Amino acid sequence: MIETRELSHTYQPGSPFESAAIRSISLTIPDGTFAAIIGATGSGKTTLIQHFNGLIKPTSGQVLIDGNDINGSHADKRAVRCSVGMVFQYPEHQLFEETVGKDIAFGPKNLGLSEAECNSRVREALSRVGLEYETFAARSPFELSGGQMRRVAVAGVLAMRPSTLILDEPTAGMDPRGRRELLDLLDALHHQGATIVLVSHSMEDVANRARHVFVLSKGALAMEGAPGDIFAQADSLRALGLDVPDIARLRDQLRSRGIDLPEDAYTHEPMRRALAALWNKRGRIGENGGAAT
Numbered sequence: 570m571i572e573t574r575e576l577s578h579t580y581q582p583g584s585p586f587e588s589a590a591i592r593s594i595s596l597t598i599p600d601g602t603f604a605a606i607i608g609a610t611g612s613g614k615t616t617l618i619q620h621f622n623g624l625i626k627p628t629s630g631q632v633l634i635d636g637n638d639i640n641g642s643h644a645d646k647r648a649v650r651c652s653v654g655m656v657f658q659y660p661e662h663q664l665f666e667e668t669v670g671k672d673i674a675f676g677p678k679n680l681g682l683s684e685a686e687c688n689s690r691v692r693e694a695l696s697r698v699g700l701e702y703e704t705f706a707a708r709s710p711f712e713l714s715g716g717q718m719r720r721v722a723v724a725g726v727l728a729m730r731p732s733t734l735i736l737d738e739p740t741a742g743m744d745p746r747g748r749r750e751l752l753d754l755l756d757a758l759h760h761q762g763a764t765i766v767l768v769s770h771s772m773e774d775v776a777n778r779a780r781h782v783f784v785l786s787k788g789a790l791a792m793e794g795a796p797g798d799i800f801a802q803a804d805s806l807r808a809l810g811l812d813v814p815d816i817a818r819l820r821d822q823l824r825s826r827g828i829d830l831p832e833d834a835y836t837h838e839p840m841r842r843a844l845a846a847l848w849n850k851r852g853r854i855g856e857n858g859g860a861a862t
């Protein structure tokens with residue numbers, strides 16, 4: 570479980586460039602959940618998540634992993650880095666070894682694991698991201714497609730066997746198919762028991778996958794809740810420079826014309842079911858003021 574208590578971070582304090590990036594954020598991300606963090610550019614998303622594995626230190630406040638203050642004097646930073654895996658924005662830019670296998674083994678090797686153990690972790694990580702060991706391990710990462718490179722970068726983090734995976738805008742710059750595949754991979758990892766924290770500016774990605782959404786605005790936690798509750802507040806989101814998913818907008822437009830749609834019709838499947846149910850009793854809609862026309 571990741572918890573922050575009144576967490577604040579100011580870059581370059583005391584200088585003319587002083588910038589309060591996050592302000593007094595208190596939140597809890599329970600074990601095993603799929604959480605999303607959304608917010609406009611510059612709202613503090615990257616700064617916030619970099620605290621979750623101790624990459625940067627709070628200016629004030631605390632970060633607790635399973636109840637332990639990770640910046641406390643007795644904290645085991647190494648254990649934290651292993652249990653909370655971080656996939657940076659454009660993680661493929663950090664691939665550097667001559668083969669995919671060596672790149673993925675880099676972290677486990679640094680842990681001092683044996684050659685055999687490193688190898689088995691490479692196999693496991695590649696298979697988890699859907700790449701075949703035989704085809705990919707000996708290849709140069711720089712010969713791969715963009716989507717494959719990103720998978721290799723994710724595999725490098727998975728090779729540390731983290732229980733929590735944090736990803737900063739992992740679908741940025743990907744084509745629709747690559748996005749879907751990567752998000753499906755996150756879903757699969759989540760179902761295998763991993764806690765996922767997804768930073769995204771895509772409302773669609775968040776609506777379809779996350780169970781809990783945190784909305785940042787100007788460094789503060791502005792909203793938090795289940796996606797259905799968050800995406801029911803289109804006006805508040807717009808005021809924060811965000812939008813609702815297309816399907817949520819459609820739901821709100823149809824509702825304003827008197828068509829009865831359930832709260833959860835903000836993703837494709839519930840909307841499809843709701844429309845099919847309305848279609849099946851369309852006679853009755855017609856009688857109730859002609860909404861179906």
Ligand SMILES: Nc1ncnc2c1ncn2[C@@H]1O[C@H](COP(=O)(O)OP(=O)(O)O)[C@@H](O)[C@H]1O
Nearest residue numbers: 580588590608609610611612613614615616617
């Ligand atoms: N290394 C840095 N030095 C100074 N200011 C920074 C640095 N990184 C981010 N900031 C500032 O902190 C604020 C939050 O940035 P960031 O956490 O990157 O937001 P987001 O990820 O939501 O776009 C922005 O105003 C940004 O300009």
Ligand SMILES: [Mg+2]
Nearest residue numbers: 614615616737
């Ligand atoms: Mg960012």
